[in-house]
Structures are given as C-alpha cells and as structure tokens.
Amino acid sequence: MTILTYAEALNEALREEMRADPRVFLMGEDIGHHGGIFRVTKDLIDEFGAERVRDTPISESGFVGMGIGAALVGMRPVVELLFMDFALVAADQIVNQAAKLRYMAGGTVSVPIVIRAQQGGGRGNGAQHSQSFESWLAQVPGLIVVAPSTPADAKGLLKSSIRAGNPVIFIEHKLLYNTKGEVPAEQDLIPIGKADVKRAGRDITIVSYSRTLHFALEAAEALSPKGIEAEVIDLRTIEPLDMDTILESIKGTARLLVVHEAHSNCGIGAEIVARVYEQAPNSLVTPARRLGAKHVPIPVAESLENFVLPQTADIVRAVEAMF
Amino acid sequence: MTILTYAEALNEALREEMRADPRVFLMGEDIGHHGGIFRVTKDLIDEFGAERVRDTPISESGFVGMGIGAALVGMRPVVELLFMDFALVAADQIVNQAAKLRYMAGGTVSVPIVIRAQQGGGRGNGAQHSQSFESWLAQVPGLIVVAPSTPADAKGLLKSSIRAGNPVIFIEHKLLYNTKGEVPAEQDLIPIGKADVKRAGRDITIVSYSRTLHFALEAAEALSPKGIEAEVIDLRTIEPLDMDTILESIKGTARLLVVHEAHSNCGIGAEIVARVYEQAPNSLVTPARRLGAKHVPIPVAESLENFVLPQTADIVRAVEAMF
Amino acid sequence: MPLTHKQLPEAYRQMLVIRKFEEAIRNLYQQGKIRGSFHPCVGQEAVAVGACWALRPDDKMTCTYRGHGHALAKGLNVRAAMAEMLGKVTGSSKGKGGSMHFTDPAVGLLGANAVVAAGIPHAAGAALAAQLQKKDYVALAFFGEGAVNQGVFHESLNLAAIWKLPLILVCENNLYSEMSPSHETTSTVETYKRAAAYGIESLRVDGNDVEAMFNAVEAAVANARAGKGTTYIEAMTYRLWGHMMGDPEVYRTKEEVAQARENEPIVRLNKRLHEIGCSDADVAKLEAEAEAIIAEALEFAESSAVPAPEDAFEDVFA
Amino acid sequence: MPLTHKQLPEAYRQMLVIRKFEEAIRNLYQQGKIRGSFHPCVGQEAVAVGACWALRPDDKMTCTYRGHGHALAKGLNVRAAMAEMLGKVTGSSKGKGGSMHFTDPAVGLLGANAVVAAGIPHAAGAALAAQLQKKDYVALAFFGEGAVNQGVFHESLNLAAIWKLPLILVCENNLYSEMSPSHETTSTVETYKRAAAYGIESLRVDGNDVEAMFNAVEAAVANARAGKGTTYIEAMTYRLWGHMMGDPEVYRTKEEVAQARENEPIVRLNKRLHEIGCSDADVAKLEAEAEAIIAEALEFAESSAVPAPEDAFEDVFA
Ligand SMILES: Cc1ncc(C[n+]2csc(CCOP(=O)(O)OP(=O)(O)O)c2C)c(N)n1
Numbered sequence A, B: 001m002t003i004l005t006y007a008e009a010l011n012e013a014l015r016e017e018m019r020a021d022p023r024v025f026l027m028g029e030d031i032g033h034h035g036g037i038f039r040v041t042k043d044l045i046d047e048f049g050a051e052r053v054r055d056t057p058i059s060e061s062g063f064v065g066m067g068i069g070a071a072l073v074g075m076r077p078v079v080e081l082l083f084m085d086f087a088l089v090a091a092d093q094i095v096n097q098a099a100k101l102r103y104m105a106g107g108t109v110s111v112p113i114v115i116r117a118q119q120g121g122g123r124g125n126g127a128q129h130s131q132s133f134e135s136w137l138a139q140v141p142g143l144i145v146v147a148p149s150t151p152a153d154a155k156g157l158l159k160s161s162i163r164a165g166n167p168v169i170f171i172e173h174k175l176l177y178n179t180k181g182e183v184p185a186e187q188d189l190i191p192i193g194k195a196d197v198k199r200a201g202r203d204i205t206i207v208s209y210s211r212t213l214h215f216a217l218e219a220a221e222a223l224s225p226k227g228i229e230a231e232v233i234d235l236r237t238i239e240p241l242d243m244d245t246i247l248e249s250i251k252g253t254a255r256l257l258v259v260h261e262a263h264s265n266c267g268i269g270a271e272i273v274a275r276v277y278e279q280a281p282n283s284l285v286t287p288a289r290r291l292g293a294k295h296v297p298i299p300v301a302e303s304l305e306n307f308v309l310p311q312t313a314d315i316v317r318a319v320e321a322m323f
Numbered sequence C, D: 001m002p003l004t005h006k007q008l009p010e011a012y013r014q015m016l017v018i019r020k021f022e023e024a025i026r027n028l029y030q031q032g033k034i035r036g037s038f039h040p041c042v043g044q045e046a047v048a049v050g051a052c053w054a055l056r057p058d059d060k061m062t063c064t065y066r067g068h069g070h071a072l073a074k075g076l077n078v079r080a081a082m083a084e085m086l087g088k089v090t091g092s093s094k095g096k097g098g099s100m101h102f103t104d105p106a107v108g109l110l111g112a113n114a115v116v117a118a119g120i121p122h123a124a125g126a127a128l129a130a131q132l133q134k135k136d137y138v139a140l141a142f143f144g145e146g147a148v149n150q151g152v153f154h155e156s157l158n159l160a161a162i163w164k165l166p167l168i169l170v171c172e173n174n175l176y177s178e179m180s181p182s183h184e185t186t187s188t189v190e191t192y193k194r195a196a197a198y199g200i201e202s203l204r205v206d207g208n209d210v211e212a213m214f215n216a217v218e219a220a221v222a223n224a225r226a227g228k229g230t231t232y233i234e235a236m237t238y239r240l241w242g243h244m245m246g247d248p249e250v251y252r253t254k255e256e257v258a259q260a261r262e263n264e265p266i267v268r269l270n271k272r273l274h275e276i277g278c279s280d281a282d283v284a285k286l287e288a289e290a291e292a293i294i295a296e297a298l299e300f301a302e303s304s305a306v307p308a309p310e311d312a313f314e315d316v317f318a
C-alpha cells in the first residue's frame, strides 16, 4: 500500500502500461517537456522519450483524429484533452469517428483509443472550462465512459481502459488531482462496468461518481447522527451502467438518490431513475430523485457557482426530504 | 387553408420573415443557387439575393461562428447545417459559444441565431448521416430546441424561432420534408415551449415529436379497435419541456409512454420519466416507459435500421405491455 | 518506375471495373434496390487507380463517400463491395456501412468517410504509427477540393508537416463541391499552393492521366518511405455524373460536360493502349473481362442474404 | 495619420493602466481573492493599445482569455473590469464571466473567449454584418500565434478572403503557446505567410512599438472601410510573465526574459516620450494618474457586493 495523489496514480498507470506495451503512446498539449498542466504525465518523457510522449499543437480534431488512425493500425494511443470542454472542438472525431468506425466497418477494424480529460467546476474557471460531459458521451453508442473518484480507482481503471481495445472516454476531475488515497502496490486492473459500494447503509442508496461521490460520502456522515444510514455507490463507469449493483442496493434501502455535477437535463440521473422504474418498479417506498447542476451555464463568482453545482448540504437536504 | 409540404412550409416561413425583417439572412451549403439539398430555401435567392441567401464553403465552425458574430451585432442569422450530424464539426461554436456568450457577458449581449438542420434515420444514410441530437442539445443551458412534426407547426415554430432573440436549434427530419399538411393561410406564430395534443384519448398518454410522432398516431389508430384509446402529445419544443401538458394528460390516462428516434440513453424519454416521478409520483397506475433507438450506431441495411429505430409496431407492442 | 506497358492494359481493366461498378449501382438505384445516397466517381477513375497502384498492399489509405473507385483500386473485393451496396450480410461491412463506408484493413483500406475531411487525420495517424513502429509503410488520404475549407484538413496538414509524416495527400479536384463551383467557396483555387504554405511538398497533376497520376504518387511514396515527409498532390479531374443520384446538375452546362467527356480517363487510356500497340480485340477482351467481373459480383450480391435484425447488436465493440 | 505627440503620453498612460491592472490582479490572486485562472498580458500592452486606438468606438473587437489589455484599450471600464475579476455583482459580467470573458458591447467589445481561436469567426461575423447593414464599421480579432493551428482559424480566414470582409486579424506572436515554443508546433513560424496563402493582405510588425502597431492597424482599417477586405497583422511581442499564475517557466531562460525586458513596450515608449520632449515630471504624472485609476477601481471592486445566489438564474436568455 502506498499513498498517492489522484494525479500520481494516473501517472503510475500510464508508466506501467507504457512499460508493458510498446504500442501505448501519448499525445496532448504540453504533456511532454512540461509534464502536463495538471502533472499527470510528469517525467514520462524522460523515460519514454518525445516520440511516445508527444506535445501537440492546439489542434484537437487533428490529433484526436490521428490517435484514431494510429489505433486503426494497432497502436494504443492515450490522448489528453486539456479540458473536457475542448472535446467540443474534436466532437466529430470522437462521436462520428472513434465511436462508429468499427460498426460501419462491420467489425473489421477496431479503435483502441483512450481520450483522457479533466472536467467539472468548483474553481471559478467559467462556463467554457467547467463542464461535465459524461451524460452527452453516454448517449453515443460505441463509447465507453469512465469516471473514477479515488486514486486507486483512477489507476486501476486507466490501466483497464488502455487495455480495453475500444474507445474509452476517461474522465478526471480538476479538483480530484491533489486528493490522496491508498493505492495497492500490486494494484492491478479495476474492471470497466463495475460499480463500487463506497459506504454501506440500510436507509437510502446514493449513487454518484467523480467529485460528487465525495460529497455524497460527506453527506452520509452528516446524516448518520440523524439516524439515516446511507449506502453510497460509486458508479466508476458511466457507460455501460452497472444497474445490478444499484438494484441490489435499493432492495435493501428502498430509496434512491442519484447525484452528479453534470446538468440534470437528460443526465445520468434521469437515465438511472428511468431504468429503475423499468427494471424494478416496485422497489422504492419514495420516488427516486436525482440531483445535478441547475440548468444554467457555470458561473465564475463563488456565490453563484456553489449555488449552481450540487454541494454536500444539497445532498443532505435532498435525502432528508425523502424521509 | 392551403396544403403545403413540410419543406414548403419552412420555405414560406423563411420568406415571410425575410420580407418582414431585413436583419434576417441565411447561410449554408448550397442553399442559394441550388435552393438547398432538401429544397427548403428554394428560390429565396431570387427574391432576396446572394447577399442574404449565402452559399458557404464546407466550414461549419466558421460559418456558424460567423452567424454568432452577426447575431451579436443585431442581425438575425438562420444557419443551415446540411445534416444535424455535422453539428459535431461546429460543436464548440454551438455549445461553448452560442449557448454561453450571453451568460458569460452578464446579459449585456444576446445571440439571436437559428441553427436549422434535418436529422434522423430511415433512409439508409448510415451512422454518420442518421443521428438525432435533441437529447444532447437539451442538456446545454442556453439553447432552445425545437422539433416540429407537421407543416403547420414547422412554419409557425420557425417564425417564432427567428423572432425568439436567442439561440434556437431547429430540428427538421429528412423523412418529413415531403409530408403534406394544411397550413392556415393566416398562419402565424406557434409559441415555443408549448406541446400540442395531436390526438385525444383516455387510456394512455404517448409523448413524442418529429417523425416518431406520426408513428405514435398510427399506433394509436391500431390500438383503438383493441379498445385502447391513446392520447398523443406532440412535444414540438424539446427544451424548454412543456411538463404541464404531459402532467395534465396523465391525470386522465394514468399511463405514460415516451417515444423518440434518438437513442434511449440519457434521452428526452428518461428526462420526462424522471420529472413525472418528481412532479407527480402517484399519477401512474403502471410504470412510465420510454422507447428510443437501440444502443448501437444506425446501420444501413433495411432489416437492421428498422430493428434499431422505433417503429409503429414497437409502439403498439410497448403500449399493450402496459395493460 | 512508371507503369509498364504490361500494366497499362490491367490498369484499363481496373478502371473499367470501377466504371461498370458505378453503372451497375445506378441501375440498382433506379430499381430502388439501393438505400441511402450514392456518390458516383465516374470520370475520376484514373486518380484512384494511378494513386492506389503506386501503393503496396500494406500501405494504408482513407477516402471519401465518393470512394468506390479508391476502395476497388486498393483491392477491396468487388463482390463484397457490391453486396455492401445492397445491404447484404456478405457485404464488406455486413450491410452496416453501405455506400459511404467501404473498409477493408486486409488491403490497407482504413475506411471511406461520410464526413468531409474527417478521414485525413486517420491517414496521418496511420503514418505516425508507421514512424512509431519503425515500419516503412506509408499512408495516403483521398479528399475532394471542397475539403480544404474544413478545419481538420488544416490541422492535419500542420501536424503532417511538423512531424514529417510518411503521408500522401491526394486532393481530387473535380471543380465542384456538391452543387457549388469551388472557386466560389475557396479563396485559393489552386489548393496545392495553400498546402505549400505549411512547408509541404506540393504539386498539381493531370488526374485524368493514369500514368501521370501513378508517377506523381510513386515519387511521393518514395520520399515518404525515405523519411522525407509528406507530399500534397492536387489531381485535376472531373465528375462526369451528378454529385449524387437525383442531382439536377443545373450548375453546369451540357457543353461543359460534353467537353469533359472527350478528356475523360478511360477514353484517354483507350487511345494510349492503341498507341502502345493494343488491338481493338485486345481492348474488347479487357472490356469483356470487366463486364464479367461486375456481372459475377452482381449475381453474388443479389443472391446473398440480408442481415438478421439481431445482427445490429454486433460489431459495436471489439 | 500616426499617433500625434499629444496622443503618445495618453497611450503611455493607457499602457500603464493595463500593466498596473495586471499587477493588482497578481496581488489579489496571491491573496487568494481571485478564482479561476489568470492569464496576464504584461509585456504585450503595445499590441492592445496600438491596435484598439486605431479603431472607432463602434468598431467591433473580439479577443482572448489573455484579453485584459485588449478590453481596457477598447474602452472597458476599469472599475467594472476589476469588479469582474473579484466576482462582484458590479463586474462587467456581474461576476458570471470572470477573467476570461470581458465583454462590453457599448464599446464594441463583443467578448474575450476562453477557447483558442473561437472568437475569430465572431469578429468575421460582425464584419459580415457591417457589409449587410451597409455600415462602415470594421471588426478586429486578437488571437495568439498558437491559435493558427486550430481549425476554425483556417475556416475563418478562407471565409474572410472570399467575402472580402472588413476584418483585421491581429496575431499576437509572443513565441509561446502555454509552455511550448510555437516553432515546435507550427510548421510555418512566420504565421503571416500562412495567412498570405488565403490571398489575404498580410504583414508582420513590431508589436512592442505602439506607434508601428497603430500605423499598421490604421492602414488595415482604412482598407477595410474602403471595401478592400481583410488584413492579417502578425504582431511580434513577448509575454514577460508566465502563461498563467503558477507557471514555473522552465521552458525559457532567465536571460531570455531579461533581454526581453529591455525591449518591452513601456520602457520603449518611456524613452520615446523623452525624445519628443516629455520631462521626467510629465512621465511621473502619467504614472501617478495610472496608479490612481487602478487604486480607485480596486477600492470600488473590493467594496462591491457579491452576487446573490439566485442571480445565477438570470442572463441565460434575452
Ligand atoms: C463536415 C461536412 N459538411 C458537409 C457535408 C455534406 N457534403 C457531402 S459531399 C460535400 C461536397 C464535398 O465536395 P468535395 O470535397 O469537392 O468532394 P466531391 O464531392 O467533389 O468529391 C458536402 C458539402 C459533409 N459530408 N461533411
């Protein structure tokens, strides 16, 4: 067991996979000599060289598209977008190309690419640098979407993503990079598509992931003295969704709240709620609820941003309203 | 009352708005001399000239961005994307720019732009020319999303969209252009944000829009002899959602099925289901259901495409399963 | 070295196969047997054959929705292509891709693309992979002259230039993008001059002359294999049919098209064959062979089964 | 005509206001009073002032996250700018936009943008509007040299060229994009040569010489108003501080920065003022005035209220 930050854990995952597999290489802005704005690729260029840790121009469509082309001929590119918001300038390559090329080719090609980016708000970076795109990308058949909340999950899931052999959108959170956690030395793969019960509880199931997972855990601690024991499920993978773990949990709790930083409209929360009523309609004693960002762009001022993005206190309130 | 095709109705709306307001102008690929691949802008260049009906290069980011810039200084651009799928090459301009500029400016500017495009499958155009993006764009605060199903609604809503003074994504369907319908000569505006009950019924509420709205109506007719009278609601506007009309309807029917061509995952259907359980949890006698495209890219072969996209028979089956 | 006199008849047959493939599709389309849109490459066969014949089977290639010629010239099986057009399970994409997405990695065909310019970075990425894998294959991207106004074209050229990628960019300049004359939408009509501004080797060739086309690409490939980087080749050609089925073609005169027919690649190669001593009988034989290949493919495709609905769930993930 | 000797002292004061604005922000940032990122324009003031002073108030402008200088030079109120940095309700965007999105249509500032190159088509669209409205205002877009590798830059230049837009494109070439020397990521280091390939009037100027900058833009504006279309101006300058707060600046040497300081615009304009007869006292007075403007703005901003949470729901739609 070693204590690593989320950024260090990701760095280890990249290093280990690059050592193990010569097909793995990295592309992105300032990931080489500078080691990444968020230090995730720190020092990798020293071990693997500028050929495999490639600094790119500000040409996201171009280098994501090149990652796809390299993947088509057997490489394992891991492409970094500096902010998930910039997936929008590469959206055609991600949604029309990476996600669809295999299908349109009748399975004769595959696109083993990982597209990494940090996302989310909380730092006052403004509407163009604070978005959360998992609900959008989960709509796209052909994409796997992963969003770890802890250093251990980050390392294990990034390693699995690089080996997945398919397009994976790997979502990091700008405010998790410096969070610390234990990472098993012999840490190996964490399976894609498997949620994790981060806290056991009998009274309500709170489903979340990424940064808000930690808010959910804080809320659970705050609720405990009030006699409400919340079970907190970390989705870890957004698509495919691990409904089994959720359904199993609500069998015991009969209450469900989904929390995410992404906007509520057509979000993962809505999807989980809809599936629960399809797959286990009579499992709940109170209607399922979801909590996401309010339907406005993300503002900069702290008073505004904290109001727009779900906070621990909002989760506590939402849970209490369900009893 | 005159009978017009959906395409003709849109053409009339553009003509009337361009006559009434010199700030309105059009940009797009082959919309001028050719009158648009789908003939929506037919002959407009003859009346308004190449200055106001502008043929563009294949530069969607560029000309959508220019539409935004022109809107910022008081023009009323109506920009056509040849296929909604190409919103992906202009995604930054639509999502990061058009939707957010006003908010980031604290309301000191506005972006009165209409972005028109046809979408959807059913013609064997393949995965990159058959997508439906309303559930994605509805996730984006700052965008209004409209999707008419009839010529009359198309005309009235396009006129309203051009006058809306805000960014509107105006969604047409490639297989609706040649459908005919009555358009009141004195047709005026149809309000954005107002759903329309296209068929009254007491037993179940089917919510749909665009092409699948017609499948829902067909299904309703097929169900009638079986003693099931479906009420069919045409959303017409996807964002903002007219929940009042839906909630009012299920008061009477106590059953809800949402149908759309867009993929189910994080779709409008999931959103409506989630809101119904939030806003009227005890209004249903059977769990709400939604029906969307199966979670794969849209294939070309007819046997595959018809299987992937919801058909009238699928709606009938889904409804019967709810009784 | 240039195409030998032995290869020219074969090139002629290959061009005829492409031409007759498109003619067969047009018939099927008119019979309502083809779904979706069909963008014929009739008149542009020399670009496809000249370029692809200068490549090795392990060289990679991406092309466009107007890519039937490119794909067949690179080695896509004609039966599989025909079956794909008819949406049959025996198609190169099992009926999932259709007219705009011919793909066959076995012959280096990484995929035709329905989004303008979107396949260019894929070829660039394959070229980058060759560098990383220390292999000597190259990559070639076909695209139309209208594609030069799309952002990703620009991003890809800069990346190709700074990384000296073993890449050949073949711009098929057929003067029109859809129904628009490209000089109205492109500030630099000679697109190869724009490419030169990235510091990329750039030239213009007669795309209706299969030998000139072959020679230009062969030289570019040699440079690429030698580590000398990317070449941009603007191949001047002409689309003899409409942009797609149903194109009224009001944007050009009958005279213009008639004139183009006199300069079209098959007519020209036919003349050339006679120059190098082929008899009418020799040429007729090549035509008969092409006919037979298409007839056989058509037979195969028509008699193949359509995919089972549940097949839709396959081929999403590896 | 060039900046008069009367205007030069005012330009000096304006440049000082920008410099001291950034210095004040740095202090606030170090006190933890600024959220988000801050991209200082220290060293690039002459580009902003020279260019914006050649514009009329009704001329339109878009700029970047490194846009404090551009915005202030175009006329954005200093108090409103300072308050916006502190996320106050009195800010130019009511605290919703922050450091990267200064906007004020009243002075023609259509908006700073946090997405590289994304503001370029907005300026082009405003220029198109001027044509359609038959008005004689022009539009100017500021962007960094790293932006020339982004697709929408390319698409916008072609559109500007074919439509002869009354547009001025000002590339602030400060040699680095984030932590990367731009010659490593851009095949054509002299970006104005790339622009020339679109058939756009293109030139390079010393961006640290406010008079040269003013003259170049004034001439471009005159051409634009006269219907002669777009001009691309590459302004050579240098970013004296890091890309953003916290930049370790390992990518450049202390010597390089020290040398740049000798050539920085305020030092140079100071020299120039003495040449044209300003006394030390005159200059000291200008500096005191600039100090006072910033101190007053700071006072205003600090004493302003933060937005009420519910204000978040406003300003989404008109
Ligand atoms: C990004 C994008 N925009 C628009 C289209 C629609 N479209 C299909 S073909 C075409 C014209 C392309 O012209 P060109 O590049 O010259 O190729 P050609 O068709 O002449 O071979 C257009 C605009 C598209 N497929 N992709």
Ligand SMILES: Cc1ncc(C[n+]2csc(CCOP(=O)(O)OP(=O)(O)O)c2C)c(N)n1
Residues within 6 Å of the ligand: A029, A058, A060, A082, A086, A089, D066, D114, D115, D116, D143, D144, D145, D146, D147, D148, D150, D172, D174, D176, D177, D178, D243
């Ligand atoms: C599309 C996009 N990609 C990446 C970024 C992250 N980013 C912010 S500033 C910057 C460097 C820009 O360099 P340059 O254009 O030279 O402007 P400068 O910062 O030097 O003024 C980058 C890559 C962004 N904002 N937008």
Ligand SMILES: [Mg+2]
Residues within 6 Å of the ligand: C144, C145, C146, C172, C173, C174, C175, C176, C177, C178
């Ligand atoms: Mg063309």
Ligand SMILES: [Mg+2]
Residues within 6 Å of the ligand: D144, D145, D146, D172, D173, D174, D175, D176, D177, D178
């Ligand atoms: Mg720079």
